[in-house]
Amino acid sequence: MKTAIDAVEPYLTRDASTIRELLHPDHGQSVNQSLAEARIPPGTTTLLHRHRRSEEIYHVTHGQGLMRLGDDSFAVGVGDSVLIRPGTPHCISNTGQETLRILCCCAPAYADDDTELL
Numbered sequence: 001m002k003t004a005i006d007a008v009e010p011y012l013t014r015d016a017s018t019i020r021e022l023l024h025p026d027h028g029q030s031v032n033q034s035l036a037e038a039r040i041p042p043g044t045t046t047l048l049h050r051h052r053r054s055e056e057i058y059h060v061t062h063g064q065g066l067m068r069l070g071d072d073s074f075a076v077g078v079g080d081s082v083l084i085r086p087g088t089p090h091c092i093s094n095t096g097q098e099t100l101r102i103l104c105c106c107a108p109a110y111a112d113d114d115t116e117l118l
């Protein structure tokens with residue numbers, strides 16, 4: 001199954017990032033996971049949050065940022081991947097001049113009701 005990113009309508013998630021769900025069980029495209037692209041404008045930070053059930057992977061495809069993962073913070077850039085275990089507080093700041101673009105994979109699939117703002 002193929003999904004073109006430009007054909008997917010973006011929406012705002014509970015953590016205040018704009019995402020496009022590329023693959024998701026709600027759309028009949030996958031069974032156990034979801035894949036989305038998040039876009040974070042320069043100078044902004046997503047809200048600190050955690051997912052009770054989902055394990056998440058961030059993969060940076062454009063730009064640079066500062067990742068907060070639990071008690072740690074570290075720089076991320078193109079080609080970096082970050083594993084976010086269920087229950088781990090996290091957020092990301094765009095520290096660059098361009099839109100930060102991240103592929104986000106969740107298993108089980110992303111759900112607003114699994115997102116707890118902190």
